[in-house]
Amino acid sequence: MKKLLYSIYVRFIFLFIGILIISAVLSLGIVTVFQLEDVKGMVQKQLEDKVSAIDALSQERDIPLKEAVQYLEGKELTIRVYEDRDELVKAKRFSVLQEDLKQLEQGGVITKELNSTPPLPVSVGHIKGYYVMVHPDIDNNQIVRFQKTVQTVLLTAIVLGSLLILLAVSMVVKPIKKISKASVEVANGTFDVHIQHRGKDEIGELVKNFNIMVQELKANEYLHKEFVSSVSHEFKTPLSSINGFASLLKTKDLSKKEKEEYIEIIIKESNRLSNLSSNLLRLSKLDHQAIQHRREVFQLDEQIRRVILLLQDSWENNHIQLQVDLDQVSFKGDEELLQQVWINLLVNAIKFTPEYGIISIVLKKAHNRVLFSISDNGIGVSESDVKRIFERFYKADKSRSNHGTGLGLAIVKKIVEIHDGKVTVESDLGKGSLFKVELPDYEIKKIDS
Ligand SMILES: Nc1ncnc2c1ncn2[C@@H]1O[C@H](COP(=O)(O)OP(=O)(O)O)[C@@H](O)[C@H]1O
Ligand SMILES: [Mg+2]
Numbered sequence: 001m002k003k004l005l006y007s008i009y010v011r012f013i014f015l016f017i018g019i020l021i022i023s024a025v026l027s028l029g030i031v032t033v034f035q036l037e038d039v040k041g042m043v044q045k046q047l048e049d050k051v052s053a054i055d056a057l058s059q060e061r062d063i064p065l066k067e068a069v070q071y072l073e074g075k076e077l078t079i080r081v082y083e084d085r086d087e088l089v090k091a092k093r094f095s096v097l098q099e100d101l102k103q104l105e106q107g108g109v110i111t112k113e114l115n116s117t118p119p120l121p122v123s124v125g126h127i128k129g130y131y132v133m134v135h136p137d138i139d140n141n142q143i144v145r146f147q148k149t150v151q152t153v154l155l156t157a158i159v160l161g162s163l164l165i166l167l168a169v170s171m172v173v174k175p176i177k178k179i180s181k182a183s184v185e186v187a188n189g190t191f192d193v194h195i196q197h198r199g200k201d202e203i204g205e206l207v208k209n210f211n212i213m214v215q216e217l218k219a220n221e222y223l224h225k226e227f228v229s230s231v232s233h234e235f236k237t238p239l240s241s242i243n244g245f246a247s248l249l250k251t252k253d254l255s256k257k258e259k260e261e262y263i264e265i266i267i268k269e270s271n272r273l274s275n276l277s278s279n280l281l282r283l284s285k286l287d288h289q290a291i292q293h294r295r296e297v298f299q300l301d302e303q304i305r306r307v308i309l310l311l312q313d314s315w316e317n318n319h320i321q322l323q324v325d326l327d328q329v330s331f332k333g334d335e336e337l338l339q340q341v342w343i344n345l346l347v348n349a350i351k352f353t354p355e356y357g358i359i360s361i362v363l364k365k366a367h368n369r370v371l372f373s374i375s376d377n378g379i380g381v382s383e384s385d386v387k388r389i390f391e392r393f394y395k396a397d398k399s400r401s402n403h404g405t406g407l408g409l410a411i412v413k414k415i416v417e418i419h420d421g422k423v424t425v426e427s428d429l430g431k432g433s434l435f436k437v438e439l440p441d442y443e444i445k446k447i448d449s
Helices: 002-006 008-060 065-072 085-091 098-105 142-187 202-250 256-288 300-310 312-317 335-351 408-418 442-448
Strands: 077-082 109-113 121-127 130-136 296-299 321-326 330-333 358-366 369-376 422-428 432-440
Touching: 008 065, 008 077, 008 109, 008 121, 008 130, 008 142, 065 077, 065 130, 077 085, 085 130, 098 109, 098 121, 142 202, 202 256, 256 408, 296 300, 300 312, 300 321, 300 335, 300 358, 300 369, 312 335, 330 335, 330 442, 335 358, 335 369, 335 408, 335 432, 408 422, 408 432
Parallel strands: 321 358
Antiparallel strands: 077 130, 109 121, 121 130, 296 330, 358 369, 369 432, 422 432
């Protein structure tokens, strides 16, 4: 019951119907004060005219009073004749005062208020010794009809108005109720709610935004679940492989070659696990900004050159030809993080380019930006995969030859974005890939500040 009272629906209805009734009552008051007085005046005039007419008819034409009365009797009027003043006073049709009687005896016509509900006017005249009283019919007269009309109009307005208010309020409240119900579901973790509502008003807008919000929450939750399942999957594979080969090693009759092979696999898989955890840790730190990113000025071209040397063994072993063209660029940012970007991109280029391939690395300044690009003529990525390769754990080639984690490019993207830059890729399956990193120009920033 209490809940119902606090419902927006009930409150709206009370409010609007209250307003409706108040305005009806006020209208009734105003109409009564101005219009009803007019109608009463009109009726009074009619009564007085009637008395004068009876007077005129019986006096001037010398017709007996009762006949004159019969003659002039009309509808909606009641005419009574009293023989003498005692009879008039006794009838108690209205409160007869001494001065009224005096006025009557002097030949005047008096108008008073009849003892009736509602009070009606009454006119009395003193004609040929009789007291003639004229008043409107109690049940059927202009005043009562007017009051009834006004009351009917107002009552109809209240009833119809209330019905319309019920309808309108329920129209307004219905979507709000739906939203409230849906948000409870969302809070309980159900994201499959969609509110149907047509309308371009504020509530329509609210419903639209609510639906968008739910969709995003759902996508987020989906990503979260997928992330967790990816992580556990990525850990499970090397772990079961280590487990398997370790068990095999326990069996005694193994050749030396077999033993070495198994140990080799165990080492490789452990490395992969350790890689995976450090990459995950790195990403999570980047996500949560746990580390305050240092911003120091350093030579970007030198850093890239160092990375190329660091990976010299792996590109030389694959007989890959490196074309390097680096402008001198000083940059302000987190040196350690940025080094990871060049490493990840170059490692990928080497990994996904067959022997005797060509990798070209360029660093330029242009249009107030620092532009880095690395292209290879390796295996490339298909059009459908290229959109997703920056996602965590995404590996375009599902073949076993790639022992990567699928986190390298996600880390690249994150670090570049931390430095207000962006990374893009163009790739053709079978022909090669081009990764571009665009960073803000430190020199320009320096002049600005
Ligand atoms: N230079 C490249 N040529 C072809 N494919 C690439 C290249 N760089 C990245 N990719 C694709 O993008 C995927 C994601 O790369 P990355 O995030 O570095 O993960 P990982 O190297 O651990 O597989 C790779 O698995 C690969 O399919
Ligand atoms: Mg990689």
